[in-house]
Amino acid sequence: MTATTGQPASVAARASDVWKVYGSGEAQVIALRGVSAEFERGRFTAIMGPSGSGKSTLMHCLAGLDTVTRGTVHVGDTTVTGLGDAGLTKLRRDKVGFIFQQFNLLPTLTAKENILLPLSIAGRKADPAWYDVVIETVGLRDRLDHRPAQLSGGQQQRVACARALVARPEVIFADEPTGNLDSRSGAEVLNFLRNSVREHGQTIVMVTHDPTAAAYADRVVFLADGQIVSELIEPTAETVLDTMKKLDTPAEVAG
Amino acid sequence: MFRATLKSLLARKVRLVLSGLAVVLGVTFVSGAFVLTDTLGRSFDSLFADAYAEVDVNVAAKPKLEVGEMEGQQISGPFPATALETVRAVDGVAEATGVVSTDGARLIGSNGKAVTSFGAPQLGGNWTGESDLVQLREGRAPQADNEIVINKGLADAGKVALGDRVGVLTLEPRQDFTIVGIFGYSGDRDSLGGVNEVMFTTPVAQQLMLGEPDVYNSIVVTAADGVSAEGLRDSVAAAVGDGYVVKTGEQLSADAAAGLKEGLAFFNRILLGFAAVALLVGTFLILNTFSIIVAQRTRELALLRAVGASGKQIIGSVVLEAIAVGLIASVFGLAAGIGIGALLAYLFGNLAGGLVLAGVAVPAAAVIGAFGVGLVITVLAALLPALRAARIPPIAAMQDVATPDRPLTKITVAGALVTAVGATLLFLGLGGHAGGNTLATILGGVLFSFIGVALLTPLISKPVVAALGAVFAGWVPGKLGRLNSGRNPRRTAITAAALMVGIALVTGITVILDSAKSSITGLIQDNVKAELVIAGVQSGPRPPTFDPAVLTETKAIPGVRMVDGQYVDQALVGDERAWVGAVTEPAAMRQIYGAEATAGDIDRLAPGQMMISSDTAESRGLSVGSTVPVQFARGDAQTYTVTGIYESSPILGPVMLPADAARNFSVTQPSQAFIQLEAGTSVSDVLPRIEALLADSPEVSVADREAFLEEQTGQLDGLLQMIQILLALAIVIAVLGIINTLALSVLERTRELGLLRAIGLRRSQTMGMITVEAVVISVFGALLGVVVGSGLGAAVVEALKDEGITELVLPWGQMGVFLGLAALIGVIAAVLPAIRAARINVLGAIAHD
Known part of the structure; x- marks a missing residue:
């Protein structure tokens, strides 16, 4: 099944007939079976599915963190498939931002330095106006000189979000961004992600197994057994939960 | 518990290889020194046994002046030839031969220079005919006063041949002789352990080597059949009276060997000294490795505690690991030591020309030394980390406890105390207040100073590393690298301290030798009003004349x-x-x-x-x-x-x-x-x-004062180079330490490296980051070494003021070279860890939980 919405011109990331196979022979595992999907610019898309459905693999392939066995992946006008390490590094610098479940901040740097790290690595300067906007949005102005160890989990994740946003990438990939947070901090982070899409036109692709989190997205794509099986536009927690229940492994939908 | 230890050891074998390598190198030095001196010792034993095999009893005059082997030359004085008649008349004497043989016959080779022997005697004597030991290879015995025979080794060294007319320097200035014979020794040897021999007719030998006619300096006696050497010795001694020393050939051979072994033992001690330095550095390295391993295994060890392991069992498990590493390293070190000892003995035998090596054997001292040193050092170094491991609470298994920065107060106080003890010992030793234990006190002082400074290093590292890193402030990977090196002050400190030891010793010795050089030069320039000097370079117990x-x-x-x-x-x-x-x-x-x-x-x-x-x-x-x-x-x-x-x-x-x-x-x-x-x-x-x-007079030359000073002080340069080569080993071990620390850090920071790559750090930038970390650590270590070494050197120079070393010279250029070298060492040490860091699979690093 192919999920398509909107015009091709406004696509931020696209997977075309992507297959991902691990191992060979008897130990062979097919993680993705010919997935084709487009993720529109300026929208917040959630990828959902039970554990083992291939949702993380799809995101890794889209972000160029993993190679595909067959098919192609595009981010903006860049063909990710077939890029070497230098090309992938450039892609990460210019087009892609990441938010991880484990925050992944550098303990040696202050919050501000962590936020600006991708830009300094690439040898670029932050746009001061945009930097101000980001700091204001994440609400960390008085915490900028603290090191990660001095921040709470929610604050750390907001630093991580700011880090992804400040470079204005083509697309931000968020991997279970609320997985390590309590529900209040999680809600803060999700609100903040949704606002960056609505107010600043950022594109976000988020992998989650939490229906409440998915409800913040504009659209939810459901995966099962390595294939796209369903999708929802303007989801609510209830509609997401219903769709999940229809999928074969209901045990995953506890959240 | 034992199985668990063994398994975890095997799982981390690569990490232990590097720290084991430090022990291997130290043990190699220790066992190599013993194997070398043992092999050479036995070789010389058999050489002397050979040389005196035909001597039943030897008669010599009591020396006028007793001089030890290491202090100069002992002359067994000449005695009248009439003593020969007295000896011949003794009952049981089958044959008695008057012998002239003494050091100081220097043949002038075909290049016009006096042939040197690398310290072995250059004997001049009278030709007493062929024997089981001495055999003419070419020509005949000397008959006229201007004829000589020489040994094959000397002929080769001087590139002279039968029939050549050559100059010989003796007690007299140069005289020319014709080579009428060339002889060798039994067993197809060209020389006995590097000794050169020139044989004259007896009257000429007496005049040139002993300075008077009709004298000998020993009589070789052969016993008649059925007469024991000991019995004959006593009757000969009774006959010649008080002024003579009468010994059996066996005694003579044992005495000669004992004298030589005194020199070998000294040599052995020097090698062991360098081994000690290598092992001290190795100790730092092992301590660091085990500390890091324990830190990384916090969760695992806590789990063991949680499932019921006692603190003692945890200590046991770490110590067991150390024992295993120590044992394996000792075995390899011993094997390498035997190889290197044998190789050096072979090279030495070749240099000495014709020293037939006794078979290489492994003396008990080598085995005991190897295992003792290897095991004890490793276990001692692992003890501290083991104690820390035992203090890990079981709760650490459940939580992701960020180990807080432990305060540096305790370690700093301890460091200050130990440094004070070291400084006091140095003061006592150098000030001559230590009684008969001056050397031990000074060495103890140096050791304590090193350990003390190493303990202080974490505190010092913070500001210094920050200052060093400022160089890289403008470059993001550089900044990250600098921050990483300041991240764990203890780890950085001990890695740097390992490098400090080698560099401090080299710097200290350079300070002392340079100061001595400059003081001597200054002294002579200020006080000696001579434009020209005739002198030569001494290469043995005899000065050139x-x-x-x-x-x-x-x-x-x-x-x-x-x-x-x-x-x-x-x-x-x-x-x-x-x-x-x-x-x-x-x-x-x-x-x-x-x-x-x-x-x-x-x-x-x-x-x-x-x-x-x-x-x-x-x-x-x-x-x-x-x-x-x-x-x-x-x-x-x-x-x-x-x-x-x-x-x-x-x-x-x-x-x-x-x-x-x-x-x-x-x-x-x-x-x-x-x-x-x-x-x-x-x-x-x-x-x-x-x-x-x-x-x-080819042994000396005339030079103006500057050239003379250069020639004289040039010997100090040679000494310095040798010490530097030996201490380079300590520096090599320190480099292993840096590699090890970095490799473990890279492993520890896999996730972080993955993240950095994910947000756009290039491979080359990753490598740059690791390299900067290594360079900062090694330059910091070198800086410490240069400072500590200058301090030690200055203390020694101060103590030697009365001996004429009045000028303190700090070798700034040399220190600059060390710092530059340290930067290079950092770059080299970073290569493997950097490649490893750059190859980290981004997805694997960030996705692993």
Whole structure:
């Protein structure tokens, strides 16, 4: 099944007939079976599915963190498939931002330095106006000189979000961004992600197994057994939960 | 528990290999030293046994002056040939041969230079015919006074052949001889352990080697059938009386071997000293490795605690790991040590020409040393991390406890205390307050200082590393690298401290030697008013000498104002041994050497008169007019009267005698001459003329004062280079330490590296980051080393002030080189960890939980 919405011109990331196979022979595992999907610019898309459905693999392939066995992946006008390490590094610098479940901040740097790290690595300067906007949005102005160890989990994740946003990438990939947070901090982070899409036109692709989190997205794509099986536009927690229940492994939908 | 330990050991074998390598290198040094000295010792035993195999009993005169193997040359004095008749008349003597054989026959090779022997004796003697040991290979025995036979080794070294006319330097200046025979030794040897031999006819040998006709310096006795060597020894001893030393061949061989082994033991101690340095550095490395491993295994160890392991069992598990590493490393170290010891023995045997090596065996000392050192060092180093491991609470298994930065107060206080102990020991040792244990006290002081500074290093590292890193401030990977190196002060500190030890020792020794060099140079430049100097480079117990006739001929050259030739030897002055000098021109004391009289007359010396330094006068209670008996290496004791006392100075010896005293010295020719020119005479006019005079004295050359100083101090440079090569090993181990620390850090920060790559850090930037971390650590270590080394060197120089080392020279250039080298070391050490970091799979790094 192919999920398509909107015009091709406004696509931020696209997977075309992507297959991902691990191992060979008897130990062979097919993680993705010919997935084709487009993720529109300026929208917040959630990828959902039970554990083992291939949702993380799809995101890794889209972000160029993993190679595909067959098919192609595009981010903006860049063909990710077939890029070497230098090309992938450039892609990460210019087009892609990441938010991880484990925050992944550098303990040696202050919050501000962590936020600006991708830009300094690439040898670029932050746009001061945009930097101000980001700091204001994440609400960390008085915490900028603290090191990660001095921040709470929610604050750390907001630093991580700011880090992804400040470079204005083509697309931000968020991997279970609320997985390590309590529900209040999680809600803060999700609100903040949704606002960056609505107010600043950022594109976000988020992998989650939490229906409440998915409800913040504009659209939810459901995966099962390595294939796209369903999708929802303007989801609510209830509609997401219903769709999940229809999928074969209901045990995953506890959240 | 045992199985768990073993499994975790196997799982981390790569990490342990590097730290094990440090132990391997240290153990290699220890066991190599023992194998080398043991092999050489046994080789020399059999050499001497061979050399004295045909000697049943040997008769020699009692030496006039006892001089130890390490202190100079012992002359077994000549005795009248009539003693030979006395010995022949003894019952049980089958054959007695009068022998002349003494060091100091220097053949001038085909290149016009005197052949040297790398310290082995250059014997000159009388040809007593072929024997089981000595066999003519070519030609015949010497029959005329201008004929000699020489051993094959010497002929090869001097590139001379049968029939050549060659010059030989002896007690007399150069005389020319025709080589009529070339001989070798049994077993197809060209030389016995590097010894060169020139054999003359007996009368010539007596004159040239012993200085008088009709004398020998030993008699070799063969016992008649059925007579025991010991019995014959006693009856010969009774016959010749008191003035002689009579020994069996076995005794003689054992004595010779014992003397040589004294030298080998000294050599062994030096090698063990360097092994100790290597092991000290290795200890730091092992300590660090185990600390990191324990830190990384916090969760695992806590889990073991949670499932019921006791603290003791945890300690046991870490120590067991250390024992395993120590054992394996000792085995490899021992094997490598045996190989290197054998190789060095082989090289030495070749150098010594014809030293037939006894089979390489592994002495018990090598095995005990290897395992003792390897195990003890490893376990000791692992003890601290083991104790820390035992303190991990079981709860750590459940939580992701960020280990808080432990305060540095305790370690800093401990460091300050240990450093203070080290400094005190150094003060006591260097100040001469340590009684008979000066060396031990100084070495203890150095060791404690190193450990103390190592403990202080974490505190020092914070500001210094930040300052060093400032260089990279403008470059993001550089900044990250610098931050990483400041991240764990203990780890950085101990890694840097390992490098510190080697560099501090090299710097310290350089400071001492450079200061000595500069002090000597300054002293001579300020005090010696001579434009030209005749001297050579000494390469053995005998100083190089020249024909005394050169002195008068030089004096006759127009423009030469004053020439003073110097003879040097040891003699028994009163009842104490002392260095004595004989001068040909007493007026030079004041006019060339700038001596100042404190009493009496120091401008002239008649036979029977002596001048002494003010220190000597004081310590021996002598004054002008005192009489002192002096026993030289040759002749009977003579009485000298003190006629002048001069102010003590490092360039003037304690006792000065008139030139005629030198005929009783062991070396009867001058070894140095200082030449003062008339004002307005150019050095370049006189120099070639003196050069021409020295044509037949190839051991020395004439040079202006600067060249002379360079030649003399050049020997210090050679010493310095050798020490640097040996200490390079300690530095190599420190480099292993840096590699190890970095490799473990990279492993520890896999996730972080993955993240950095995910947000756009290039591979090259990743490598740059790791490299900067390594460079900061190693430059920090070198900086510490340079500072600590300068301090140690300055302390020693201060202590040697009275010995004439008055100038402190800090080798800035050298220190700069060390820092540059350290940066390079950092870059090299970073290569493997950096490649590893750059290859980290981004997805694997960030996705693993």
